[in-house]
Amino acid sequence: MTAERAAAIFRDELRDIQTAVDQSFGRLLVLQWAIAIAIALWVSPYGWTGTTSHLHVHVWAAVVFGAVIDALPVYLITRRPGWWGTRHAIAVAQIAWSGLLISITGGRIETHFHIFGSLAFLAAYRDNRILATAVAAVGLDHAVRGLMWPESVYGLANPEWWRLFEHTAWVLFEAIVLGLGIRRSRAEMRVTAGREAELEVAARSIAARADELSASNAALEREMKSRSQAEAELRQAQKLEAVGRLASGVAHEINTPVQFVTDSAHFVQQAVTDLARVIGSLQVVQRAVLADAPARDAAIAAVEVAETADLDYVLVRAPKALDRMRDGLDRVATIVRSLKVYAHPDSPTATEVDLAAAIDSTLVIARNEYKYVADVEVDLARLPLVRCYAGDLNQAILNIVVNAAHAIDDAVGGTDRRGKITVRLSRDGDHAVIAIADTGTGIPEAIRDRIFDPFFTTKPVGKGTGQGLAIVRSVIADKHHGSIAVDTGPSGTTFTLRIPIEGPREIEDAA
Amino acid sequence: MTRARMLFVDDEPEVLEAIGDLLRSDRKRWDVRFATSGAEALDALAREPADVVISDMRMPRQDGAQLLAEVRVRFPDVIRIVLSGHADRAALMRAVPIAHQFLAKPCDVDTLRAVLSRACSARALLAQSDVRSIISSLGGLPSPPTMYAELVAIAADASKSDAEVARVVERDPAMTAKLLQVANSPLFGARRAIVSPRQAVGLMGLELLLTVVLGVETFGRFASGVDERSVEALQRSAIACASVAREIAAGYHRGDEAFTGALLRDVGKVVLALAHRGDAATAVDHATVGACLLGLWGLPLPVVEAVAYHHEPGRLVDGDRELVAIVHAADGVCECTDIDLEFLAHAGIADDRVLWNALRDGVSA
Numbered sequence: 001m002t003a004e005r006a007a008a009i010f011r012d013e014l015r016d017i018q019t020a021v022d023q024s025f026g027r028l029l030v031l032q033w034a035i036a037i038a039i040a041l042w043v044s045p046y047g048w049t050g051t052t053s054h055l056h057v058h059v060w061a062a063v064v065f066g067a068v069i070d071a072l073p074v075y076l077i078t079r080r081p082g083w084w085g086t087r088h089a090i091a092v093a094q095i096a097w098s099g100l101l102i103s104i105t106g107g108r109i110e111t112h113f114h115i116f117g118s119l120a121f122l123a124a125y126r127d128n129r130i131l132a133t134a135v136a137a138v139g140l141d142h143a144v145r146g147l148m149w150p151e152s153v154y155g156l157a158n159p160e161w162w163r164l165f166e167h168t169a170w171v172l173f174e175a176i177v178l179g180l181g182i183r184r185s186r187a188e189m190r191v192t193a194g195r196e197a198e199l200e201v202a203a204r205s206i207a208a209r210a211d212e213l214s215a216s217n218a219a220l221e222r223e224m225k226s227r228s229q230a231e232a233e234l235r236q237a238q239k240l241e242a243v244g245r246l247a248s249g250v251a252h253e254i255n256t257p258v259q260f261v262t263d264s265a266h267f268v269q270q271a272v273t274d275l276a277r278v279i280g281s282l283q284v285v286q287r288a289v290l291a292d293a294p295a296r297d298a299a300i301a302a303v304e305v306a307e308t309a310d311l312d313y314v315l316v317r318a319p320k321a322l323d324r325m326r327d328g329l330d331r332v333a334t335i336v337r338s339l340k341v342y343a344h345p346d347s348p349t350a351t352e353v354d355l356a357a358a359i360d361s362t363l364v365i366a367r368n369e370y371k372y373v374a375d376v377e378v379d380l381a382r383l384p385l386v387r388c389y390a391g392d393l394n395q396a397i398l399n400i401v402v403n404a405a406h407a408i409d410d411a412v413g414g415t416d417r418r419g420k421i422t423v424r425l426s427r428d429g430d431h432a433v434i435a436i437a438d439t440g441t442g443i444p445e446a447i448r449d450r451i452f453d454p455f456f457t458t459k460p461v462g463k464g465t466g467q468g469l470a471i472v473r474s475v476i477a478d479k480h481h482g483s484i485a486v487d488t489g490p491s492g493t494t495f496t497l498r499i500p501i502e503g504p505r506e507i508e509d510a511a
Numbered sequence: 512m513t514r515a516r517m518l519f520v521d522d523e524p525e526v527l528e529a530i531g532d533l534l535r536s537d538r539k540r541w542d543v544r545f546a547t548s549g550a551e552a553l554d555a556l557a558r559e560p561a562d563v564v565i566s567d568m569r570m571p572r573q574d575g576a577q578l579l580a581e582v583r584v585r586f587p588d589v590i591r592i593v594l595s596g597h598a599d600r601a602a603l604m605r606a607v608p609i610a611h612q613f614l615a616k617p618c619d620v621d622t623l624r625a626v627l628s629r630a631c632s633a634r635a636l637l638a639q640s641d642v643r644s645i646i647s648s649l650g651g652l653p654s655p656p657t658m659y660a661e662l663v664a665i666a667a668d669a670s671k672s673d674a675e676v677a678r679v680v681e682r683d684p685a686m687t688a689k690l691l692q693v694a695n696s697p698l699f700g701a702r703r704a705i706v707s708p709r710q711a712v713g714l715m716g717l718e719l720l721l722t723v724v725l726g727v728e729t730f731g732r733f734a735s736g737v738d739e740r741s742v743e744a745l746q747r748s749a750i751a752c753a754s755v756a757r758e759i760a761a762g763y764h765r766g767d768e769a770f771t772g773a774l775l776r777d778v779g780k781v782v783l784a785l786a787h788r789g790d791a792a793t794a795v796d797h798a799t800v801g802a803c804l805l806g807l808w809g810l811p812l813p814v815v816e817a818v819a820y821h822h823e824p825g826r827l828v829d830g831d832r833e834l835v836a837i838v839h840a841a842d843g844v845c846e847c848t849d850i851d852l853e854f855l856a857h858a859g860i861a862d863d864r865v866l867w868n869a870l871r872d873g874v875s876a
Contacts, residue, residue, distance in 0.1 A: 248597060251596070251597075252569065252596035252597050252616075253596075255596040255615075255616040255617055256523050256525075256526060256596050256616060257525070258616070258617040259526055259529070259594075259596070259616040259617040259618065260523070260525045260526045260528070260529035260530075261529075262617050262619070262620070263526075263529035263530055263532065263533040263620065264529045264532060264533075266533055266620045267529065267532035267533050267535070270536060310535060310536075310538075313535060317532050317535075320528070321528075321529070321532055324525050324528060324529060327525070328525065371571075372522075372569060372570070372571045373571070414572070415572070416572060418571075
């Protein structure tokens with residue numbers, strides 16, 4: 001992976017260099033042509049025949065051969081820069097230029113330096129094969145021209161036979177030196193490319209990791225949002241469920257007294273009618289007695305009326321019926337009053353509340369939940385008014401009382417025994433303490449850590465949403481800055497709620 | 512005339528005292544007793560039987576449903592009424608299998624008196640010794656048919672769904688076929704063919720489905736004892752008459768009850784056929800026998816009355832005139848017999864010959 005990438009980087013870089021070198025050679029080749037023509041114009045005549053200067057055959061050679069030499073490489077440079085063929089053509093052309101220049105300067109030994117300069121320049125390709133091509137071209141050029149026109153190469157008509165080898169050896173020597181440099185340079189490039197590739201891979205994996213992180217972060221945020229939304233919905237559902245259950249319980253608590261109050265009212269109404277009839281018959285007797293008339297028949301009739309009216313029964317029962325009606329109406333009134341206290345409208349700030357009254361009301365509201373299985377004992381100390389969110393606090397107390405009733409039902413349901421729920425309100429320094437104890441089954445060891453978790457429930461589907469105690473914790477700990485202690489065992493559970501009498505520390509919160 | 516014996520059960524003594532005072536004026540016809548718990552009530556019944564038991568639902572220890580369930584087993588011919596402060600659907604469904612009638616607190620005095628008085632009439636029906644002997648001679652009775660009982664129990668359980676009702680029905684291919692036949696009849700006006708019990712529940716509603724199951728099971732149950740073709744004919748006629756009754760009742764919002772009453776109106780014929788093996792010489796009519804059987808099975812009182820008086824509505828003393836009149840009219844339409852127009856007028860059911868003739872044509876077609 002990294003090696004491949006390194007090779008690619010090396011290849012690209014080399015290609016960039018070689019393309020750039022191609023461009024440089026393009027300019028050089030054209031420049032050489034111009035120089036060659038200029039040299040041919042001014043220098044050659046003297047080089048060849050002494051002092052006369054005229055348009056020499058060399059000028060034509062410079063123009064024509066220069067064009068021939070430049071044509072292919074310049075074409076390739078414009079069309080295919082960076083291609084391997086292009087640079088080989090350039091190498092051959094460059095050596096040809098050396099030959100041409102040497103030739104038009106009359107084989108000056110100094111002009112041979114052009115070859116060395118060209119080789120050095122070609123080394124910029126960092127390709128040993130280019131040097132090989134160049135060396136071969138030099139050798140071939142020397143060999144051919146040395147045989148055919150030795151003066152154009154060596155400036156001598158009869159050079160020694162080894163001159164060819166001497167020249168070629170020097171060229172080879174330089175090529176070898178340059179070649180070693182190229183090798184080192186290529187090795188360095190490879191190392192750099194390798195590092196670059198490693199960096200790239202590292203950068204890519206860092207980017208990928210960053211992408212992954214931001215994606216999982218977004219997913220987490222979504223998850224948290226939907227979770228908190230679901231929790232809010234469930235909390236609302238629990239509230240509604242609690243209201244629904246309460247409504248049905250309260251309806252029962254109200255329907256029962258309404259039933260017997262209505263029945264009693266009918267009875268009393270009938271009784272009043274009957275009594276009026278009895279009184280009417282007695283008035284007949286009264287009038288007869290007052291008029292000193294015989295009253296016996298009227299009295300007998302009155303006795304009959306009284307018997308029909310079931311007078312003895314009515315006289316005993318009617319007052320009791322009236323008592324019962326008053327009791328029943330009191331019961332309804334208490335429930336309605338408690339509902340009002342219990343369903344204290346949610347207020348954005350804490351208000352001063354009589355906790356004893358709040359607890360009493362909540363117990364009235366919850367009565368239908370526990371009355372079949374448990375008796376309730378209350379011990380409520382007189383406390384100063386407590387700053388709190390009454391609606392939430394009442395719901396917290398209700399949730400615990402309902403749980404207590406269920407725990408007791410689990411323990412005594414179906415038996416003749418009854419459980420007991422004890423509610424105590426006391427003061428501990430600057431805290432109000434509400435303790436709710438039941439004689440139910442207790443909380444199994446295994447689930448004690450989880451009872452306050454939202455959604456945790458042991459109740460069957462449809463009977464509990466697992467929000468009851470989660471709400472208690474949220475109300476007591478979060479909203480009132482209070483604390484909850486749970487003491488549970490096989491003989492029952494006690495929840496102890498402590499909240500500051502002065503109310504939650506709102507000012508500190510705001511700071 | 513002996514006084515009807517009533518036993519009220521409620522854990523709130525005030526409720527009982529108030530009812531005692533209230534019904535004091537009825538002391539000549541009703542003997543009222545009280546119990547404040549299920550155990551006390553069963554003791555009282557064991558000492559002296561009662562004709563009607565009226566119980567609260569929620570009570571400590573044994574609740575009303577448990578009490579009445581036990582009463583049904585130990586004293587099947589006692590009329591059982593629930594008077595509950597919990598009037599939600601769950602409480603109602605729990606009461607259906609064990610009570611003849613459900614009353615919600617607060618129940619007004621007139622309604623209470625009317626229900627008690629009709630309970631006494633129904634009790635008189637159930638207590639006729641000759642009818643009872645015929646029914647008990649069948650053996651196995653008077654327990655209600657098994658699938659019906661199972662479905663009623665499912666319906667009473669709020670945690671069970673319609674799908675479970677459908678599953679119970681599907682176990683019996685014959686029942687499924689019959690149910691689908693009824694569901695696909697023009698009566699229910701299904702736009703698509705009803706092909707599964709699940710769809711049938713959705714279309715008919717649970718209560719009506721229970722009725723159909725009861726009808727099919729009751730008729731089918733005796734098929735082994737009597738001529739199969741006549742049972743088949745009875746079943747067909749029952750379904751036809753039920754459809755007619757539903758049509759007639761549509762204007763009075765009594766469709767479901769009328770359907771049930773008409774469907775089951777001739778149940779007594781099956782009982783008699785089985786008991787006497789076709790012997791026509793009998794002192795009791797099939798209407799009374801059928802009503803008695805349904806009463807023992809705990810069907811609602813209006814249905815029991817409708818079955819009891821579908822031939823002679825004039826004999827109804829206390830009860831639901833409207834439903835009796837509708838089922839009577841439906842029976843008359845289907846059997847081409849005379850309809851007691853005077854009773855119908857009295858019951859507030861219109862003399863709608865046009866509709867009746869159209870329905871009659873539909874039946875014979």
